[in-house]
Amino acid sequence: MELAQLLPSGEPYQVLLSLAYLLAFIMLFTMFNQHFQRFWWTRDVEKALVKLDRYAKQSKEILVKTVVERGKLDSDPSKMIDDFLEFFVIEPVDKDPFGVLKRLEHLLDLERDQFRHFVARVAPRADAVSAANLESLLAVAMALNLIYKITRHYLILSKRTKSLLVLMQIAYSIPLILRIAEAYYNSLDAFSTGKPIGDSAGAMVAGRFMLGHPCVEVAEDVVASEVPFEGRTLVVLKADGPGGKVGKPGDAVVNVLEKYRGSVARIIMVDAAAKLEGERSGQVAEGVGAAIGDPGPEKYKIEEEATKYRIPLDAIAIKEAIEEALSTMRKELVDGVEAAVERVKNIIRTRTKEGDVVVLAGIGNTIGVGNG
Amino acid sequence: MRDMRRPLIPTLAAASVALAIILIALSLTIRQLEAAASLLFFLTLVVASASLIAMAAQRGLPAKPTPSFISVVSCLKCDNREEREFREGDFVFKRLDKCPKCGGELFISAIYAVKRASEG
Numbered sequence: 001m002e003l004a005q006l007l008p009s010g011e012p013y014q015v016l017l018s019l020a021y022l023l024a025f026i027m028l029f030t031m032f033n034q035h036f037q038r039f040w041w042t043r044d045v046e047k048a049l050v051k052l053d054r055y056a057k058q059s060k061e062i063l064v065k066t067v068v069e070r071g072k073l074d075s076d077p078s079k080m081i082d083d084f085l086e087f088f089v090i091e092p093v094d095k096d097p098f099g100v101l102k103r104l105e106h107l108l109d110l111e112r113d114q115f116r117h118f119v120a121r122v123a124p125r126a127d128a129v130s131a132a133n134l135e136s137l138l139a140v141a142m143a144l145n146l147i148y149k150i151t152r153h154y155l156i157l158s159k160r161t162k163s164l165l166v167l168m169q170i171a172y173s174i175p176l177i178l179r180i181a182e183a184y185y186n187s188l189d190a191f192s193t194g195k196p197i198g199d200s201a202g203a204m205v206a207g208r209f210m211l212g213h214p215c216v217e218v219a220e221d222v223v224a225s226e227v228p229f230e231g232r233t234l235v236v237l238k239a240d241g242p243g244g245k246v247g248k249p250g251d252a253v254v255n256v257l258e259k260y261r262g263s264v265a266r267i268i269m270v271d272a273a274a275k276l277e278g279e280r281s282g283q284v285a286e287g288v289g290a291a292i293g294d295p296g297p298e299k300y301k302i303e304e305e306a307t308k309y310r311i312p313l314d315a316i317a318i319k320e321a322i323e324e325a326l327s328t329m330r331k332e333l334v335d336g337v338e339a340a341v342e343r344v345k346n347i348i349r350t351r352t353k354e355g356d357v358v359v360l361a362g363i364g365n366t367i368g369v370g371n372g
Numbered sequence: 373m374r375d376m377r378r379p380l381i382p383t384l385a386a387a388s389v390a391l392a393i394i395l396i397a398l399s400l401t402i403r404q405l406e407a408a409a410s411l412l413f414f415l416t417l418v419v420a421s422a423s424l425i426a427m428a429a430q431r432g433l434p435a436k437p438t439p440s441f442i443s444v445v446s447c448l449k450c451d452n453r454e455e456r457e458f459r460e461g462d463f464v465f466k467r468l469d470k471c472p473k474c475g476g477e478l479f480i481s482a483i484y485a486v487k488r489a490s491e492g
Contacts, residue, residue: 196463207465
């Protein structure tokens with residue numbers, strides 16, 4: 001083949017036109033392709049940012065409306081809420097990990113106190129249940145505000161530095177970011193009206209056993225009931241409902257075990273757990289260990305105390321997606337709760353004997369779930 | 373707004389198919405057009421239409437249906453169970469009136485969200 005065959009031939013204007021086309025294509029695929037890519041990625045992030053901005057603004061509006069309704073306020077709390085949405089917690093230093101959980105717990109306690117004081121200030125006439133729900137609503141509004149600001153930060157940073165790397169990372173993370181933001185956004189209705197959410201599944205299992213039995217507070221925001229069950233004594237723990245609380249179940253387990261001085265035969269923990277894609281919502285799985293998704297301190301206390309008294313620790317997980325964990329409970333999860341109740345009964349029947357004391361801890365946010 | 377976007381995808385698809393048919397007809401009837409050039413043009417048009425359809429599909433994703441909320445009322449003594457719409461102030465294990473069947477205590481045994489039947 002001759003080289004001339006590869007070149008355009010024919011009339012001069014046809015040759016020129018062909019060369020122009022060739023040049024245009026070469027430029028399109030070599031010189032401008034990054035510009036096109038940048039344009040598409042920027043467009044995707046900007047579109048998502050509009051959505052995130054809407055979520056953040058609407059969450060703030062719902063929060064203000066709920067604060068005014070529940071707190072029976074005459075004045076506008078918007079300014080105070082705007083200021084508080086910028087609240088932050090600095091994580092403890094972990095370069096020297098000694099005592100890091102104690103320090104983390106202290107900071108988490110301080111954070112919770114700040115939330116409580118703020119809600120008491122903006123909604124002084126809200127009842128205890130509404131105040132707890134407002135705390136959760138405030139946390140959701142803060143999360144949506146933070147997601148919006150972080151996404152915006154990376155978009156602006158990528159534009160200022162012209163960094164494709166920064167832009168690519170945020171553009172490829174957008175579907176996951178939107179998924180989390182939508183989960184928070186969908187939880188606004190549940191937290192403003194006090195409906196149970198997917199994360200309340202563990203508390204609902206505990207409540208099923210507590211039904212008709214008196215309960216007492218055994219730790220901060222955690223109640224316990226002594227329930228007779230087929231010759232055994234169940235000590236059932238859950239956060240104090242129906243307000244949006246998680247309590248300190250670690251402290252509660254420690255207090256109960258200290259009270260019974262190690263005569264506890266078994267600890268059973270039930271919690272909602274993140275499902276893997278492809279798994280069925282409401283599926284119940286069983287394992288060992290402390291079934292609790294806290295940042296660390298509560299889990300540590302339970303593991304420490306169970307190890308100290310050599311008590312077997314059973315974990316029951318009710319599987320759900322992150323969107324389901326934060327939004328109003330779905331029928332599949334209610335069915336999962338029923339299945340988990342049966343699973344707990346089965347564990348008690350087969351792994352303990354009559355006369356034993358068994359601790360059953362229903363972990364999770366107890367919004368919309370009373371104390372049985 | 374959403375309802376206006378939905379018919380856009382089938383309209384675009386129908387338009388691209390119609391254009392493709394016209395092009396094929398032209399390439400078969402007018403001999404002056406070189407076959408390769410017509411084919412290339414036809415392919416370009418199909419790809420362009422597909423891109424437009426994809427973009428339109430991305431814009432016009434159907435919104436999620438609004439759920440309705442159900443409170444399940446059960447009796448502590450008998451198997452009486454009924455479902456009703458969620459009312460403000462409802463929470464799981466809330467005690468209600470007496471059971472009309474056995475006089476036992478009614479309580480809310482579950483609250484959950486369901487898709488409205490009309491919205492699939």
